[in-house]
Amino acid sequence: MKKYGKWAFYLLLIVIVALIPLYLNRSKSGKYTIQVLTMAMIWAIATLSLNLILGYTGQASLAHGAFLGIGAYAFGIFVERVGINIWPALILASLITAFLGMLVGLPSLRTKGPYFAIVTLCFNVIVFKVFENWTWLSGGLRGQKVTMPSYLEARWARYYVVLGFLILAILIERQIVKSLLGSSFIAIRSNENLSEAVGINSFRTKLLSFTVSCFMVGLAGGLFAMEKGSLDYTITNYMYSFYLLIYLLIGGAATLAGPVVGTVGLYFLLDKIKGIGEWRYFIFGLILIVVIIYFPRGIVGGAKQFWEWAKKKYYRTGEVLE
Amino acid sequence: GDGGGDGESVVVKIGLNAPLSGVAAGYGQDIQAGIEMAINEINDDGGIKIGDTTYTFELKSSDDGMVPEQALANANQFVLEEGINIIWDPTANTIGPQMGINTKAGEEFLIMAYTSVPLYAQGANPLMITMPPPFSIYLPEWIKLSMGSGWMKVGMLQTTGAYGELWGSTFEKAWTGAGGEVVAKAPADYYTTTDYTANLTTVLAANPDVLFIGGPSDPTALVIEQARGLGFKGGFIVIDQAKLDDIADITGMEALEGAIGVLPVENGADFWPAMTDFTKMYEDEYGERVTWETAICYTGFMILSKAMEAAQSVDDVEAIRAGFADGDVSVTSGDVYPVGFEGIDDETGALLMPGTSTMVVDGVFVPGEPIEWWKL
Amino acid sequence: MTTLLAVEALTKRFGGLVAVNKVDFEISSGSITAIIGPNGAGKTTLFNLIGGSIRPDEGKVTLEGRDITGWKPFSVARGGITRTFQTTALFEELPVWVNLVIGHRMRTRSGLFDALLYTPRARREKKETTREVMEVLGFTGLAEYADMPAGTLPQEAQKRLAIAVALIGKPKLVLLDEPTGGVGLEETDGIITLIDKIRASGVTVCVIEHKMRMIMNLADYIIALNFGIKIADGDPQSVCQDPSVIEAYLGECIA
Amino acid sequence: MSFFLNQMVIGIQLGSQYVLVALGLTLIFGILDISHFAHGHMYMIGAYLLYIVMVLGGVNYWLALVICMAALSIAGVVVERAVYRPLRGQPHINSFIAAIGLILVLETLVRGIQPDALRVPKPIDKNFSFLGINMEVQRLIVIVGAIVFIILLQVFIKRTRLGTAIEAMSQDREGAALVGINVNRMSALTFAIATALAAVAAVFMAPLAFVSPEMGSVLVLKAFVIVVIGGLGSMKGAILGGYLLGILEALAIAYISSAYKDVFAFGVLIIILAIWPTGIFGGRD
Amino acid sequence: MLELNDVHCVIGKHAVISGVSLQIGEGELVCLLGANGAGKSSLFKTISGLITPTQGTIEFEGRPIHKKNPEKIVKLGVSLCPEGRKLFPRLSIRKNLMMGAYTRYREKSQTAKTLREIYELFPILEERADQEAGTLSGGEQQMLAIGRSLMCKPRLLLLDEPSLGLAPLIVKKIMETIEGINRGGVTVLLSEQNASMALSISSRGYVLENGHIVLEGTARELAGNEEVKKAYIGA
Numbered sequence A: 001m002k003k004y005g006k007w008a009f010y011l012l013l014i015v016i017v018a019l020i021p022l023y024l025n026r027s028k029s030g031k032y033t034i035q036v037l038t039m040a041m042i043w044a045i046a047t048l049s050l051n052l053i054l055g056y057t058g059q060a061s062l063a064h065g066a067f068l069g070i071g072a073y074a075f076g077i078f079v080e081r082v083g084i085n086i087w088p089a090l091i092l093a094s095l096i097t098a099f100l101g102m103l104v105g106l107p108s109l110r111t112k113g114p115y116f117a118i119v120t121l122c123f124n125v126i127v128f129k130v131f132e133n134w135t136w137l138s139g140g141l142r143g144q145k146v147t148m149p150s151y152l153e154a155r156w157a158r159y160y161v162v163l164g165f166l167i168l169a170i171l172i173e174r175q176i177v178k179s180l181l182g183s184s185f186i187a188i189r190s191n192e193n194l195s196e197a198v199g200i201n202s203f204r205t206k207l208l209s210f211t212v213s214c215f216m217v218g219l220a221g222g223l224f225a226m227e228k229g230s231l232d233y234t235i236t237n238y239m240y241s242f243y244l245l246i247y248l249l250i251g252g253a254a255t256l257a258g259p260v261v262g263t264v265g266l267y268f269l270l271d272k273i274k275g276i277g278e279w280r281y282f283i284f285g286l287i288l289i290v291v292i293i294y295f296p297r298g299i300v301g302g303a304k305q306f307w308e309w310a311k312k313k314y315y316r317t318g319e320v321l322e
Numbered sequence B: 001g002d003g004g005g006d007g008e009s010v011v012v013k014i015g016l017n018a019p020l021s022g023v024a025a026g027y028g029q030d031i032q033a034g035i036e037m038a039i040n041e042i043n044d045d046g047g048i049k050i051g052d053t054t055y056t057f058e059l060k061s062s063d064d065g066m067v068p069e070q071a072l073a074n075a076n077q078f079v080l081e082e083g084i085n086i087i088w089d090p091t092a093n094t095i096g097p098q099m100g101i102n103t104k105a106g107e108e109f110l111i112m113a114y115t116s117v118p119l120y121a122q123g124a125n126p127l128m129i130t131m132p133p134p135f136s137i138y139l140p141e142w143i144k145l146s147m148g149s150g151w152m153k154v155g156m157l158q159t160t161g162a163y164g165e166l167w168g169s170t171f172e173k174a175w176t177g178a179g180g181e182v183v184a185k186a187p188a189d190y191y192t193t194t195d196y197t198a199n200l201t202t203v204l205a206a207n208p209d210v211l212f213i214g215g216p217s218d219p220t221a222l223v224i225e226q227a228r229g230l231g232f233k234g235g236f237i238v239i240d241q242a243k244l245d246d247i248a249d250i251t252g253m254e255a256l257e258g259a260i261g262v263l264p265v266e267n268g269a270d271f272w273p274a275m276t277d278f279t280k281m282y283e284d285e286y287g288e289r290v291t292w293e294t295a296i297c298y299t300g301f302m303i304l305s306k307a308m309e310a311a312q313s314v315d316d317v318e319a320i321r322a323g324f325a326d327g328d329v330s331v332t333s334g335d336v337y338p339v340g341f342e343g344i345d346d347e348t349g350a351l352l353m354p355g356t357s358t359m360v361v362d363g364v365f366v367p368g369e370p371i372e373w374w375k376l
Numbered sequence C: 001m002t003t004l005l006a007v008e009a010l011t012k013r014f015g016g017l018v019a020v021n022k023v024d025f026e027i028s029s030g031s032i033t034a035i036i037g038p039n040g041a042g043k044t045t046l047f048n049l050i051g052g053s054i055r056p057d058e059g060k061v062t063l064e065g066r067d068i069t070g071w072k073p074f075s076v077a078r079g080g081i082t083r084t085f086q087t088t089a090l091f092e093e094l095p096v097w098v099n100l101v102i103g104h105r106m107r108t109r110s111g112l113f114d115a116l117l118y119t120p121r122a123r124r125e126k127k128e129t130t131r132e133v134m135e136v137l138g139f140t141g142l143a144e145y146a147d148m149p150a151g152t153l154p155q156e157a158q159k160r161l162a163i164a165v166a167l168i169g170k171p172k173l174v175l176l177d178e179p180t181g182g183v184g185l186e187e188t189d190g191i192i193t194l195i196d197k198i199r200a201s202g203v204t205v206c207v208i209e210h211k212m213r214m215i216m217n218l219a220d221y222i223i224a225l226n227f228g229i230k231i232a233d234g235d236p237q238s239v240c241q242d243p244s245v246i247e248a249y250l251g252e253c254i255a
Numbered sequence D: 001m002s003f004f005l006n007q008m009v010i011g012i013q014l015g016s017q018y019v020l021v022a023l024g025l026t027l028i029f030g031i032l033d034i035s036h037f038a039h040g041h042m043y044m045i046g047a048y049l050l051y052i053v054m055v056l057g058g059v060n061y062w063l064a065l066v067i068c069m070a071a072l073s074i075a076g077v078v079v080e081r082a083v084y085r086p087l088r089g090q091p092h093i094n095s096f097i098a099a100i101g102l103i104l105v106l107e108t109l110v111r112g113i114q115p116d117a118l119r120v121p122k123p124i125d126k127n128f129s130f131l132g133i134n135m136e137v138q139r140l141i142v143i144v145g146a147i148v149f150i151i152l153l154q155v156f157i158k159r160t161r162l163g164t165a166i167e168a169m170s171q172d173r174e175g176a177a178l179v180g181i182n183v184n185r186m187s188a189l190t191f192a193i194a195t196a197l198a199a200v201a202a203v204f205m206a207p208l209a210f211v212s213p214e215m216g217s218v219l220v221l222k223a224f225v226i227v228v229i230g231g232l233g234s235m236k237g238a239i240l241g242g243y244l245l246g247i248l249e250a251l252a253i254a255y256i257s258s259a260y261k262d263v264f265a266f267g268v269l270i271i272i273l274a275i276w277p278t279g280i281f282g283g284r285d
Numbered sequence E: 001m002l003e004l005n006d007v008h009c010v011i012g013k014h015a016v017i018s019g020v021s022l023q024i025g026e027g028e029l030v031c032l033l034g035a036n037g038a039g040k041s042s043l044f045k046t047i048s049g050l051i052t053p054t055q056g057t058i059e060f061e062g063r064p065i066h067k068k069n070p071e072k073i074v075k076l077g078v079s080l081c082p083e084g085r086k087l088f089p090r091l092s093i094r095k096n097l098m099m100g101a102y103t104r105y106r107e108k109s110q111t112a113k114t115l116r117e118i119y120e121l122f123p124i125l126e127e128r129a130d131q132e133a134g135t136l137s138g139g140e141q142q143m144l145a146i147g148r149s150l151m152c153k154p155r156l157l158l159l160d161e162p163s164l165g166l167a168p169l170i171v172k173k174i175m176e177t178i179e180g181i182n183r184g185g186v187t188v189l190l191s192e193q194n195a196s197m198a199l200s201i202s203s204r205g206y207v208l209e210n211g212h213i214v215l216e217g218t219a220r221e222l223a224g225n226e227e228v229k230k231a232y233i234g235a
């Protein structure tokens, strides 16, 4: 019964989220909000991908900005220069990102903890420099245009596409972390030496997690290109890796709702306070410090803890009453 | 203000998509100042009149931090939330992506592009106006000045990135075409590098006569200073992003001896009488020296308002774009506005404003003649 | 009885120190072997060498005749040897039952596609894992703690959980490094009983211990190390009376 | 040959700055385990302090060095107290988020107060020539000064009671408290020393470049890489790594390509970590 | 010398010490018995300041110390050899020991003498003086931990299961050493799993269960008590 209640809640949530564009699409400014939501959901997919490797497998990748860019460019180039239909292009772009992710993972996953973070950061810097300098690849100042088929011209259409992929990404991540494979991921996060001692090939497991994670971030990149309609080399900037990390930790790592809540919340906040100019970064910075101090497990983690605490209190009084 | 006419009065919003935070914030603010000055002047005069309606202007600025992704979002927000259809943008890397979205049906907007990169070279955009002259126009004169001084060997140390690379390759082609030699190349990222010595020693080891340098003004000044510090005695060819007067403030004129670049803005008064007053007006209001950005954007906005009048519309962007070519507009010249103007290249959308080179000789900026590049 | 594990001339040096020095011994299947010796004798190092977490400088380890020298820890575990650590190692923030699921992971095959598509194999293995977890929880007497994070368990329950995690992978041999270190008298008895049960269930045990009384009752065979060298081996009585063992380790024979 | 020598010297000078910043970071990141990404911004504050003290206050350069070190250590202590101490006991990566927050706050604040880049004059505005190398005296000051402070720090950490106490505290807080070490005071002291080193780097480097709000952001990235390459917590590693990166960059500009110098330098660093997964001096995991 | 009055402690949500009162006189060797999880280690931590009691007072030589920080309490002469050793794993043995004498930095020659005494007690520590503590074997680490807690020349020494993981011969030696230290004038509070061994050297003892003191008496009384025999001595 309880389980059905939960699913009913999720279904209701999806219905509400699906109805939003119907309301917003009536005005021009509503259309802009649709666009902001769409972008936020794309970033949320990227954050979910980081959640897999960092939140669940415990490896802090700082290269996800680069992989997002690689996915976006792969998609843009397939669509624009090769002339492939967008759907196979999206899959191809994700596969290519996953493959490159695996190549990067091979040397870098030999390292652990901060070493891994720095190796991936170095990798991101390199990718950024390469995209900056290879104008034949990145399109230089004009960037890379990405033309969408006419049925995706309307913002609400892209909103539904992205929403669909976001739900898919959440489901995929859920399937993985609740599975036996997921228990291997979590084991490595918890205690890598012990995992090895009980027969888990930690390198292969991490590599798999990283590759899947890169597939997802490549997908987010493709959707990014689809939504923006235009790309340039700055999309590979390592600042985006930092942002993904911020979204994830503020939202709540190793939870399924955390990445989505953190990303959508912060992305929206940053968009809304744009009007106050440069000082928005001051406010944003303060928010980061305060939230991380008072919600070390992020917003969702904190809420969960509170919920558990409240529940226990309830049960305890229940016991007394008996 | 209400224009004093009989009809109604409407406020027209103009968008500015510029770096207003971070390294290039000062640059964005110069642009902003030019537009603001023009708007204030027009509004104080009662706005522009089309039919019975009086129109005044209001500037909406949005910070894009030179991040294209952000610029695209800002543009969308301008168009959709504010109903804006004219957007000013002063950085080539953020204009490029916007050229991909500004013709979308129902969401058209006119890009007022402040960039010397001829972005239209790879395919014109029907809804874009480009203000400063394309950078390539200076090259023949600069090369002449340089080679006239007997400097045939150049070392290249301009900024990296797409803009710098474009400048570099254009320059290199022109230079070697004119019989010069590129003896060494060590471009540096002017936005992040704080010490250019390693680049400089590398280039100087090849004994160049002249250095091709430039990026934002401050780091460019540092390059010059460090080059002199390393004992370099030759000249500099400075790309148009760097302003020689700002550089002189930092390095002093002595270090600038032999520098070739774009004429400092105040010397523009030699050719365009209105510059003198404009310079003073700016200094009174903002308490610092005016820049080309401000002067050109001011002029550009004035021309825009004329184009609106010619088009008899403030929101039909295609008509406004066409209005730029209207005879009424092209009479304007350096007598009324601080920068000379002779109409528009209707095909590319480039405003026909001349550029002027200079060379520092014996501690003074010796100006060249304004280059009327559209006539070449 | 057949030989399960054979160690030949195993040697490990740390700088100038020879922590394990040409050690030979055999463990026959179904037995309980105890390793004793003074502190720093090289007992834990010996376990690390067998378990693969460090590589030997010389010598050979064979499991059922198969050379496993220099294998990575996870391969050794899959080959049939699991272990516990001297300072109890657990997946601390995870619930007890998840610790066991992880321990059982090497007996299951389902991978990415099973997870995504929830294939029959995934379903079957999940069921199988649940069954095994319940069984081991019962076997080690940890059922009451099943949902608690492992790190919050009492000392002695943690020790038992560490053994349970090692057992659930169905090894042929478990290596227990001081399973009763820091455990009180009554609880020690519980762990002794558990070790007996493990042997009875057909798993060979090798244990490092300092509690001689316990060893004397439990072990079939004792190996004594000192300065990395095997100084004695044999049945408990003979080792206990061995003068070199008494001098280096026991002080007096307890039995 | 003299060109190569020249380039090496410049590499060493670049490296000197890296080493000073990286050494402070080794203390904070390698020893206290705090991802203090705002360390570069403390360096930036140090440069502004120099401007205030020397240019506005008219104080002598060397005295200004001392004042800046003192003032910045206090700033470091404040940062530790206000931002990082409340985070103690949380997952390590959380300090990274707080640091990013701090970066945004500091940079916006400084730019809000003074948007323009500033210059600081050189204390000795001369050049010197030696073995075909011709450069500013200030660069010599950087090189020699860095060596002096490196030695001072080494002696402090390895030879003094307080230095060992810092190391001890970083390895086991409870154990440290039990032998009578005031752990809070030690964390504060560590921050004070680390930021004082950042001040040294800033005071040495400021006359050679601009003082601007973003001057520290690229530097800190490199410092992090250096600390990790050298092996976490290893001073030797930070020193070697810092000079290595400086020389690599200088040589990459000279012999490979200046546009790809980061690609080359960071590429080499990736290779190093692929060979030694815990850094050159095999710091802890 | 040490007096606990109705001390209560809470860790997280668990009450781990509930109403413990005990006195230790100058020069005594008192032992603390109790099953796993009874709260022995928590009590030690409370005395040495790592845990602040929620209620009750602790006095050392007449001075209240229950609100003091651990480093202050060490300075007063109370030293704890903790459960889990809490060594500095990447410092050498010598530096670990020198850190033990952190509070005695003014007495260079005295510390050197203490160091020599400890080396005599555990020769292996001198042999390996430059080895990093983290690479020592379990038992070697325990010796180092005891050595370190002695370096500050405490007047009250708290030993939390010092024989943990030590070989029988060493355990014997340690017990003798503790007796020796006590005879030298240091008051000792000792917790042990090996109750018979602990009782054999101590003068008095307390039995702790679930955070309460359930029994106290002289060593001989306790050793004779049936319940103690059954639960902690066996056979």
Ligand SMILES: Nc1ncnc2c1ncn2[C@@H]1O[C@H](COP(=O)(O)OP(=O)(O)OP(=O)(O)O)[C@@H](O)[C@H]1O
Binding pocket: C014, C017, C019, C037, C038, C039, C040, C041, C042, C043, C044, C045, C046, C086, E135, E136, E137, E138, E139, E140, E165
């Ligand atoms: N990584 C290492 N580096 C240097 N020496 C080491 C290392 N690991 C272990 N040693 C040394 O090797 C010797 C054997 O250690 P080991 O841990 O095997 O002893 P042990 O027999 O398990 O002792 P205990 O009963 O005290 O646990 C010890 O002297 C120890 O100091």
Ligand SMILES: Nc1ncnc2c1ncn2[C@@H]1O[C@H](COP(=O)(O)OP(=O)(O)OP(=O)(O)O)[C@@H](O)[C@H]1O
Binding pocket: C152, C153, C154, C155, C156, C182, E011, E012, E014, E016, E034, E035, E036, E037, E038, E039, E040, E041, E042, E043, E083
């Ligand atoms: N950090 C903690 N979080 C939660 N509970 C704790 C914590 N530390 C101790 N406890 C609980 O407090 C109680 C007393 O623990 P303590 O370690 O003091 O017992 P002990 O008598 O020393 O046991 P042992 O013989 O195992 O060392 C136990 O029930 C333990 O589970």
Ligand SMILES: [Mg+2]
Binding pocket: C043, C044, C045, C086, E137, E138, E139
């Ligand atoms: Mg051992």
Ligand SMILES: [Mg+2]
Binding pocket: E040, E041, E042, E083, E160
């Ligand atoms: Mg205890």
